[in-house]
Amino acid sequence: KQSHNFIRIAGCNSCHSQDLPSIAAAIARDRGLRAPKSVAQLSETMNGQSPERIMDFVTNSVSSLGWELFDKDSNHLPHDAYTDAVVYFTKSQQTAEGYWRNAEGRRPPMNTGDYQGTAMAISTLKRYSSHEAQGETKQILAKAAAWLTKANPTTTQERSFQLLGLGWSGEATPAAIEKSAKALAATQREDGGWNQLSGMGSDAYATGQALYALHAAGKMPATDPVYKKGVAYLLRTQHPDGAWHVKTRSIWIQPYFESGFPHGQDQFISSAGTAWATLALAMTVEPPKMSLK
Template identity: 40%
Template sequence: MKKYLILFGLLSLLAFGWKASDDRDAAVESAIKKSLPLLERGSHLFLKNAQALVNCHSCHNQGLGLVTFAMAKEKGYQVNDTIYAEAMDSTRHQWITNGDTRALMEDDDPVATLITGDYDLWGLAANHFAGDKLTDILARNIMHMQTADGSWFSPGKRPPMEYFSFSVTALAVKNMQVYLPGVLRPEVEQRVARARAWMTQTTPRANEERVFQLLGLTWCKGDTAFIAKQARKLLSEQRSDGGWAQLDSLPTDAYASGQALYALNQSGQLAVTDEAFQKGIGFLLRGQEKDGSWHVKTRSFPFVPFVDSGFPHEKDQFISAAGSNWATMALLLAAKNPEQEP
């Protein structure tokens, strides 16, 4: 009799586990289907409204947005073709319509090229854009901005996206390897080695730095034991609610949590099935607003023209759009192929 009871209990646990798994998969799919249209709309409206003010595109809506769109398309989610093409086109032509190509070639352009250019090239690379003369020029320009210690200096003072040297260094390393021609391979390898040394020897303090240290070292094939060590440190920052915070003094939010999950997974240090990853997914699912967004509070002093993209959360919409992209990217890692609606 006892054997039957034990067997019944095991079968019940298995059945419950399957149901719980099915429920989580459905919740992840639902969350993605709510956030993607909002991110698409925000991308379109930012570009539309920016024309009258600054004639530019953004890291938070188009840079990260294109990475999200690429992941969604690869996972089988529907992305609006017109909005996707618009985001790609604005990124490819940003440096022709709003920048001086000759200045780029002569390295006589604003230092702000670094962060915008790096996010642009990452977005293009995520979508398997083969490159052209302009991406070549932009990647060369970024390469020449490497500092003596092997890092790149972040020109912006708008944390977290435009502030930390780890962010631009990691992205520069990735983009040089993707978009610079073979004839420059010896120089690229030498510069990557210097950047790898800097990222290994420099101690990250904020979540953004820990995330991009992991990503940068992964992208440039850093020491695997060191990557694992740093991943454990980032994982140790996960709080009891399942999320991460941008700074020790701040509460957990979707921006820090989404990017931590993404970096830990992409560095090969945390599988989507691991308890810590699922705990992070739970945090994101609980924090999503009914409109499909995640609200992240800004901590930047505004000094560029404000472009209303129609994204929720008013003056917090830039960082909330970025946070919603990171959150959606993490969810996409955990998602199965969606059930297509009839």
């Protein structure tokens, strides 16, 4: 409900109010759960996907673009001129070391850090690279996987995106993926949740993110004790209205407004946290079996 209000008031798409909720809804639908058929998005003429602005990515990060294409792919949208342009841009931004830079910014944790930038770039290339460029794409992904394998993440988000990037790349060794998954699982707190930073309490953002990474990339079954403990934390902390409350730690850079999502000043990160929690919970439901007709 808040996605339409956010666009109407802010005049832009966002990862926390559009992309992540849309991804969560799409994955829930694919697993046979009741979910909105679509989440309000900015029109193509306003969000830069028109032919005249298709290459105007100078103010975008590979992370935010990656979320857009993750959203498109989750909703089973085919590649087009826009996704081709994003892929081209993403490839051009890889560093010599193999990762993608992603500024920390003033609105953590969304779209911050090189681990997220690298994982979302990998996601873009895996989901929308052309078959004609498979050889080049494979080399780029192998280089990214090598960087992630050697990296030493220190926060839940860094560990989660290290694992997602390794799993998505298709170029990481099973040993590297297993090591990353074990490191992330080992940081689960006694209450069943994960925290964003050392010294913070558990919250739905970090917990949902960690669980999704463990299942999607680490292949941890939802029946695993670690996963079940995390699910129990999420169910225990969900509010009666269906949302989860996550406290913000960002520096506000725009006038405050009400999008319609609960929790006041914390509404944007709470929206993202609720989407991550929904993704994690959706993983506990097996997708409907395809007909063999």
